[in-house]
Amino acid sequence: MYCNCVVVEVSAQYSIENSFSDYSKYISEVMDISWKRSKTFVWERSTVILSQGKRGRGMGAVYSGMMQSKDGNCLILYPNMNFMLVDNKEVPWKWTGDPVLPRNQMLDDLHCALKPGMDSDTISIVWEKYVTTYIGKDTPFNADTVFVSQIPLENLYQGKYMYCTGIYACKRGRPSMIFKCFFTEEGKMNEEKYLSKFYKTVKYRRNDNWSYDNEKAQMLQYELYLKSVR
Helix, strand or coil: CHHHHHHHHHHHHCCHHHCHHHHHHHHHHHHCEEECCCCCEEEEEEEEEECCCCCCCCCCEEEEEEEEECCCCEEEEEECHHHHHCCCCCCCHHHHCCCHHHHHHHHHHHHHHCCCCCCCCCHHHHHHHHEEEEECCCCHHHCCEEEEEEECCCCCECCCECEEEEEEEECCCCCCEEEEEEECHHHHHCHHHHHHHHHCCEEECCCCCCCCCHHHHHHHHHHHHHHHHC
Protein backbone atom coordinates (compact mmCIF):
# COMPACT_ATOMS: atom_id res chain seq x y z
CA MET A 1 0.00 0.00 0.00
CA TYR A 2 2.78 2.39 0.95
CA CYS A 3 4.69 1.57 -2.24
CA ASN A 4 1.72 2.43 -4.45
CA CYS A 5 1.35 5.83 -2.75
CA VAL A 6 5.02 6.60 -3.34
CA VAL A 7 4.74 5.67 -7.00
CA VAL A 8 1.79 7.98 -7.60
CA GLU A 9 3.47 10.90 -5.83
CA VAL A 10 6.77 10.53 -7.67
CA SER A 11 5.14 9.95 -11.03
CA ALA A 12 3.29 13.24 -10.72
CA GLN A 13 6.65 15.01 -10.64
CA TYR A 14 8.55 12.89 -13.15
CA SER A 15 7.99 12.99 -16.90
CA ILE A 16 8.92 9.62 -18.33
CA GLU A 17 8.80 11.12 -21.83
CA ASN A 18 11.90 13.25 -21.15
CA SER A 19 14.01 10.32 -22.29
CA PHE A 20 13.07 8.32 -25.37
CA SER A 21 14.90 5.28 -24.00
CA ASP A 22 12.78 5.45 -20.82
CA TYR A 23 9.54 6.14 -22.68
CA SER A 24 10.12 3.36 -25.20
CA LYS A 25 11.03 0.94 -22.38
CA TYR A 26 7.74 1.83 -20.68
CA ILE A 27 5.76 1.34 -23.91
CA SER A 28 7.53 -1.97 -24.50
CA GLU A 29 7.05 -3.49 -21.06
CA VAL A 30 3.61 -2.08 -20.24
CA MET A 31 1.92 -2.10 -23.66
CA ASP A 32 4.01 -4.70 -25.51
CA ILE A 33 4.69 -2.28 -28.37
CA SER A 34 8.18 -1.76 -29.75
CA TRP A 35 9.34 1.81 -30.38
CA LYS A 36 12.84 2.36 -31.71
CA ARG A 37 14.68 5.50 -32.80
CA SER A 38 16.13 5.88 -36.26
CA LYS A 39 19.74 7.11 -36.24
CA THR A 40 18.69 9.98 -38.52
CA PHE A 41 16.16 11.36 -35.99
CA VAL A 42 16.50 13.18 -32.66
CA TRP A 43 13.96 12.94 -29.79
CA GLU A 44 12.57 16.02 -28.07
CA ARG A 45 10.16 16.04 -25.11
CA SER A 46 7.18 18.25 -25.91
CA THR A 47 3.52 18.10 -24.87
CA VAL A 48 1.30 19.05 -27.80
CA ILE A 49 -2.50 19.17 -27.88
CA LEU A 50 -3.20 19.27 -31.58
CA SER A 51 -6.41 20.28 -33.32
CA GLN A 52 -6.67 21.13 -36.99
CA GLY A 53 -8.32 24.33 -38.24
CA LYS A 54 -9.68 27.33 -36.33
CA ARG A 55 -12.67 25.59 -34.83
CA GLY A 56 -10.69 23.41 -32.45
CA ARG A 57 -13.63 21.06 -32.20
CA GLY A 58 -13.89 17.30 -31.81
CA MET A 59 -11.83 14.69 -30.04
CA GLY A 60 -8.40 16.24 -30.25
CA ALA A 61 -5.15 14.36 -29.67
CA VAL A 62 -2.36 14.63 -27.10
CA TYR A 63 1.27 14.03 -28.05
CA SER A 64 4.13 13.64 -25.57
CA GLY A 65 7.21 14.01 -27.72
CA MET A 66 8.58 14.39 -31.21
CA MET A 67 11.21 12.93 -33.48
CA GLN A 68 12.87 15.45 -35.76
CA SER A 69 15.02 14.40 -38.68
CA LYS A 70 18.57 15.69 -38.45
CA ASP A 71 18.10 17.53 -41.73
CA GLY A 72 15.10 19.35 -40.22
CA ASN A 73 12.71 18.44 -43.03
CA CYS A 74 10.53 15.94 -41.14
CA LEU A 75 8.93 16.10 -37.69
CA ILE A 76 6.92 13.23 -36.16
CA LEU A 77 4.68 13.72 -33.12
CA TYR A 78 4.37 10.66 -30.85
CA PRO A 79 1.14 10.01 -28.91
CA ASN A 80 0.70 10.04 -25.17
CA MET A 81 -0.22 6.38 -24.94
CA ASN A 82 -1.68 6.63 -21.43
CA PHE A 83 -4.58 8.58 -22.91
CA MET A 84 -5.46 5.44 -24.86
CA LEU A 85 -5.78 3.40 -21.66
CA VAL A 86 -8.57 5.16 -19.80
CA ASP A 87 -10.88 2.48 -18.39
CA ASN A 88 -14.23 3.73 -19.64
CA LYS A 89 -16.95 1.15 -20.31
CA GLU A 90 -18.75 3.58 -22.61
CA VAL A 91 -15.85 3.59 -25.08
CA PRO A 92 -14.82 -0.08 -25.33
CA TRP A 93 -12.63 0.54 -28.40
CA LYS A 94 -9.89 1.69 -26.06
CA TRP A 95 -9.49 -1.94 -25.05
CA THR A 96 -10.54 -3.87 -28.16
CA GLY A 97 -8.55 -2.05 -30.84
CA ASP A 98 -11.66 -1.43 -32.93
CA PRO A 99 -10.78 0.87 -35.87
CA VAL A 100 -13.63 3.23 -34.99
CA LEU A 101 -11.30 5.34 -32.79
CA PRO A 102 -8.55 6.06 -35.32
CA ARG A 103 -11.10 6.35 -38.12
CA ASN A 104 -13.21 8.90 -36.23
CA GLN A 105 -10.14 10.86 -35.15
CA MET A 106 -8.91 10.98 -38.74
CA LEU A 107 -12.30 12.13 -40.07
CA ASP A 108 -12.47 14.75 -37.35
CA ASP A 109 -9.01 16.03 -38.28
CA LEU A 110 -10.02 16.23 -41.93
CA HIS A 111 -13.33 17.88 -41.12
CA CYS A 112 -11.54 20.59 -39.13
CA ALA A 113 -8.88 21.12 -41.79
CA LEU A 114 -11.12 21.26 -44.85
CA LYS A 115 -13.40 24.17 -45.67
CA PRO A 116 -16.38 23.97 -45.34
CA GLY A 117 -15.84 20.55 -43.76
CA MET A 118 -17.54 17.29 -44.69
CA ASP A 119 -21.02 15.84 -44.70
CA SER A 120 -22.57 12.50 -45.67
CA ASP A 121 -22.58 13.53 -49.32
CA THR A 122 -18.91 14.45 -49.54
CA ILE A 123 -17.20 12.01 -47.15
CA SER A 124 -16.60 9.38 -49.86
CA ILE A 125 -15.03 12.01 -52.14
CA VAL A 126 -12.77 13.26 -49.33
CA TRP A 127 -11.81 9.70 -48.40
CA GLU A 128 -10.77 8.85 -51.95
CA LYS A 129 -8.73 12.05 -52.28
CA TYR A 130 -6.97 12.16 -48.91
CA VAL A 131 -6.96 8.68 -47.30
CA THR A 132 -5.04 5.45 -47.89
CA THR A 133 -6.09 2.36 -45.92
CA TYR A 134 -3.77 -0.55 -45.14
CA ILE A 135 -5.17 -3.93 -44.11
CA GLY A 136 -3.44 -7.30 -44.17
CA LYS A 137 0.03 -8.76 -43.72
CA ASP A 138 1.88 -5.76 -45.16
CA THR A 139 0.17 -3.24 -42.87
CA PRO A 140 2.67 -0.92 -41.11
CA PHE A 141 3.45 -1.52 -37.43
CA ASN A 142 2.11 -5.11 -37.57
CA ALA A 143 -1.30 -3.46 -37.03
CA ASP A 144 -4.65 -4.79 -38.19
CA THR A 145 -5.61 -1.50 -39.83
CA VAL A 146 -3.71 1.70 -40.58
CA PHE A 147 -5.23 4.84 -42.07
CA VAL A 148 -2.80 7.32 -43.66
CA SER A 149 -4.32 10.71 -44.38
CA GLN A 150 -3.03 13.87 -46.02
CA ILE A 151 -4.23 16.71 -43.76
CA PRO A 152 -4.22 20.22 -45.27
CA LEU A 153 -2.66 22.86 -43.02
CA GLU A 154 -4.12 26.34 -42.74
CA ASN A 155 -0.84 27.73 -41.38
CA LEU A 156 2.77 26.59 -41.25
CA TYR A 157 3.45 24.32 -38.29
CA GLN A 158 6.31 25.67 -36.17
CA GLY A 159 6.81 28.28 -38.86
CA LYS A 160 8.37 25.90 -41.40
CA TYR A 161 6.32 22.73 -42.00
CA MET A 162 3.89 23.06 -44.91
CA TYR A 163 2.48 19.53 -45.06
CA CYS A 164 0.94 17.12 -42.57
CA THR A 165 0.33 13.37 -42.79
CA GLY A 166 -1.70 11.65 -40.09
CA ILE A 167 -1.10 7.97 -39.30
CA TYR A 168 -3.86 6.18 -37.38
CA ALA A 169 -3.19 2.57 -36.33
CA CYS A 170 -5.12 -0.08 -34.44
CA LYS A 171 -4.75 -3.74 -33.50
CA ARG A 172 -7.28 -6.03 -31.86
CA GLY A 173 -6.92 -6.08 -28.08
CA ARG A 174 -4.34 -3.25 -28.07
CA PRO A 175 -4.38 0.52 -27.59
CA SER A 176 -4.51 2.52 -30.82
CA MET A 177 -1.66 4.78 -31.92
CA ILE A 178 -2.00 8.12 -33.70
CA PHE A 179 1.05 9.90 -35.11
CA LYS A 180 1.33 13.21 -36.96
CA CYS A 181 4.14 13.73 -39.48
CA PHE A 182 5.06 17.21 -40.71
CA PHE A 183 7.17 18.02 -43.76
CA THR A 184 8.89 20.99 -45.32
CA GLU A 185 8.71 21.42 -49.09
CA GLU A 186 11.90 19.39 -49.47
CA GLY A 187 10.74 16.86 -46.91
CA LYS A 188 7.47 16.27 -48.75
CA MET A 189 9.39 15.27 -51.87
CA ASN A 190 11.07 12.57 -49.76
CA GLU A 191 8.01 11.61 -47.71
CA GLU A 192 8.06 7.98 -48.82
CA LYS A 193 11.66 7.62 -47.68
CA TYR A 194 10.96 9.13 -44.26
CA LEU A 195 7.82 7.06 -43.70
CA SER A 196 9.49 3.86 -44.85
CA LYS A 197 12.15 4.32 -42.14
CA PHE A 198 9.55 5.30 -39.57
CA TYR A 199 7.36 2.25 -40.22
CA LYS A 200 10.30 0.02 -39.33
CA THR A 201 10.72 1.62 -35.89
CA VAL A 202 7.22 0.96 -34.50
CA LYS A 203 5.63 -2.47 -34.08
CA TYR A 204 2.83 -4.17 -32.21
CA ARG A 205 4.28 -7.42 -30.90
CA ARG A 206 2.49 -10.66 -31.72
CA ASN A 207 1.04 -11.44 -28.31
CA ASP A 208 -2.64 -12.36 -28.09
CA ASN A 209 -2.43 -12.64 -24.29
CA TRP A 210 -1.48 -9.01 -23.60
CA SER A 211 -3.47 -7.12 -20.98
CA TYR A 212 -2.85 -3.81 -19.27
CA ASP A 213 -1.42 -4.08 -15.73
CA ASN A 214 -1.73 -0.77 -13.88
CA GLU A 215 0.41 -1.91 -10.93
CA LYS A 216 3.20 -2.96 -13.28
CA ALA A 217 2.98 0.41 -15.06
CA GLN A 218 3.30 2.35 -11.79
CA MET A 219 6.21 0.24 -10.55
CA LEU A 220 8.08 0.68 -13.82
CA GLN A 221 7.58 4.44 -13.72
CA TYR A 222 9.00 4.45 -10.21
CA GLU A 223 12.02 2.36 -11.23
CA LEU A 224 12.73 4.67 -14.17
CA TYR A 225 12.39 7.69 -11.90
CA LEU A 226 14.95 6.25 -9.46
CA LYS A 227 17.31 5.61 -12.35
CA SER A 228 16.98 9.21 -13.53
CA VAL A 229 17.98 10.73 -10.16
CA ARG A 230 20.96 8.49 -9.43
